[in-house]
Amino acid sequence: MEFAIISALNGVIYGLLLFMVSAGLTLIFGMMGVLNFAHASFYMLGAYIAYAVSSIFGFWAGLLVAPLIVGGVGMLVERYLLPRVHAHGHAHELLLTFGLALIIEEAVKLFFGDFPVNYQMPESLRFAAFSLFDTNYPFYRLFIGGIAVAMFIALWLLLSRTRTGIIVRAAERLPAMAEALGHNIPVVFMSVFGTGAALAGLAGAVAGAFYPTNPNMGLELGVIVFVVVVVGGLGSLKGSLLASLMIGLFSSYAVGIDWSLATLFDLAGLGGWARAVGGLITMEVSSISGTIPFVLMLLVLLIRPAGLMGERN
C-alpha cells in the first residue's frame, strides 16, 4: 500500500515534469513539422543557466531568468538557423537541430565540466509537505508538479480562450490561410518555438534543483520525451499530457515490480520450463524498466502512428 501510494505520487509528478518538456516539442512539431532534436538540450540549458544565475542572484532569479534566456535562444534558432535549411527539406531541419543538440551538450561541458554540478533547491523550500506511512514527503516534488499544472492551465487558457490562441491554432492548421487573413505567421512561428523552448528551460530550472544536473541529462530525458510525444500523438497537447502521466507512473512503479514473463508462464504451469530457457523470459520488469517505453513507442509507431490522441497519420 505504502509503495503503491508513494509511487503513484512520484509517478504523477515525474509525468508532469515530462509533460513540461514534451509540451513544447509537440507544439512545435504540430505547427512546423520540425522534430526538434535539440529540445531536451533546451531543458538541460535551462538547468545550467538557472544554476549559474542562482549561485549569484539566488534561486528565484535563476528560475525567472533561465526560461527567458532559453526562450530567446529558441527564437534565434527558429529565426536565423532553421529557415536556412528549410529549402532542403525536413530531413535537413532534423539534422540541424541534431547538430545543435551536440553543440549545446559540448558547450555545457566546456563551461561547467563533464560532471554533475551542485544545483540545489533553496532551504526555504526544503521541508516535508506531509507525512505518509512515517516517511516525509518532500514539498519540492509538489512544487515541481504545481508548476507543471499551472503551466498546463495557462497554456490551455491561452490557446483556447484568447485571440492569440485562436491565431496560433489557425496558424497550426492552415498557415497560408491565416497569413492571407493578415496575421504575421513568421512571428507566430517564432513565438511558438520560443515558448516551447522556454517551457523546456523552465522545466530544467525547476527539475535540475531536485534531480541531478549533469551534461547527460539532455540525452537521457530526450529519448524519453520522444517516447512521450510519439505515444501521445505528435502534435497533440492532450495526448502528450496523457502519455507523460502514463510513462511517469510506469517508470515509478516498474522499479518495484519483480515480475517477468516467467511469472506469466507460471499461470499455465510452465514456469519451470521458462526459467530453464532463461534470457529474455526471466528478465524482471524492474531491470528492463528502461526498455519498456521503447517497446511501447515501437508498437505505437507501427500500429497507430498518430498516437493516442493524434489526428493525422
Next chain:
Amino acid sequence: MRTIIPAAILLIALLAVPPFLGLGWQNALVNLLIASLFALAFNLLSGQAGLLSFGHAAYFGVGAFATLHLMIAVEDGLPFPTPLLPLAGAGAGLAVGLVAGVFATKRSGVYFALVTLAIAELFHSLAPHLQGWFGGESGISAMRMPWGGFVFGSLLEVYYLTLGWVVLSILVLWAYTRTPFGRLTLALRDNEQRVRFLGYDAHAAKVVVFTISAMFSGVAGALLAISNETANYALFSAHVSAQVVLHTFVGGATIFLGPVIGAVVFTLFAYIVSDLTRSWLFYQGLIFVLVMLYAPIGIGGVIRHHLRHWRSIDWSRLAAPYALAGVGGAMIAGGVVFLTECVAILFGEEYAVAMRDAGDTLPPFEMAGMSWDPLGPASWLPPILLLSIGGLCLHRARDRIKPLWDAIEGGAAKEGTR
C-alpha cells in the same frame, strides 16, 4: 579512366605506406577504414534511398557481437578461417536488418527516423541485462586465432584484413548503384509515388535496401570486433548512431564516396585534435552545423560541383577571391578556437584552484605557451580582430565569388538548352 587512375594510386598508397607508419597511425587507419565502410553502408539507406536512420548503431553492434561469438567458437576449436570472420557480422546484420527493416520501412520521414531510434535504444537498454548474448555490462572478448600461416597478432595484419574487406565492400556497394535496382533505390528517394505507379512494390524494395545497408554495417562492426577483440553494449549507444550521421552528411550524402570523405575527415580530425584539446567534440559539432547551414550538399558535393564545371571555371578570376575566403575562414576559425580554449581554461578545474590560491582575483593563464591576463585588453584583442577581419574578408569574398559562379552556372544552363 578519370576515376580509375586516382583510385589505383590511392589503393597502392593504402597498400604500400602503412608498414612504414607507427602503431598509432596504423590504428587510426583501421578505424578510418571501418568508419568509411559504416558511413557508406548507412548512406545507401539515408542518402540513396532517402530514409534517414538514427539507429544504425544497432546493426553495427550486432555485427560486432556476432563476430566475437564466432571468434570464441574458433578459440574452442571450430575450424573457421579467420579472414572470413566478417561473414558472421554480415549474416547477423542481414538477419536483424531484415526484421527491423520490415517494420521500420512501413513508415517514412520523421516516423521512420523514430522507429530506427527506438530499435537502437531497445538494443542499448537490453544488452547490459543479457549476459549470454552481450556479456552484460562488461561485454565479451575473444582472441584472433592464427590461420593459414597468418598469425593475426600484429596490427599490420589486421590492417590488411580490414583493407581487403573494406575495398571489397566498397566495390560491391558501387556495383550495386550501377544495377537497375540501384537506380530504383534513387527513385524511392526522389518519387516514391511514381515507383509504385510503375508497378514496383515500394515496401519490398525498401526492405531490401534496408537489409543490405544493415548487412554492410554489420561487416563494419565485425571488422571493429576483429581489431579490438572486445565489444560491450556501448556499441549500441546513440553516440555511435550520431557519429555515422555526422560523417555521412558532412561528407555529402548525395555522392557515392561522400560519406567516405566525411569519415576520413572526422576520423583524422579526432585522431589529431583529440590529443591537443578536450573540446574537439565541440568543434566537431560546430563543423557539422556549419556544413548543414552553408553547404548542405556536404564537402563531397562542393567538390563535385567544382569538378563538373571545371572547364568553364575561369581560375584566374576566381583564385583571388577563393584565397581571400580561405584567409577569412582561417581567421574566423582561429578566433573561435582561441575563444573556446580560453573558456575551457577559464572555466576549468585547474583555473578554479589557481583563482583560490590567488585570493579570489583572476590570475593570468597559460595558453599555447604564452601567458594571458583574463582582464587585459591584449588578451581579447586577438580574437576580436581575428573574428571581425575574418568576417569582413568572407563577406568581400562572397560578394565577388557569387557573380562569377552565377555566370558559370548561367553558361552551363545555356549549353544545356541549346
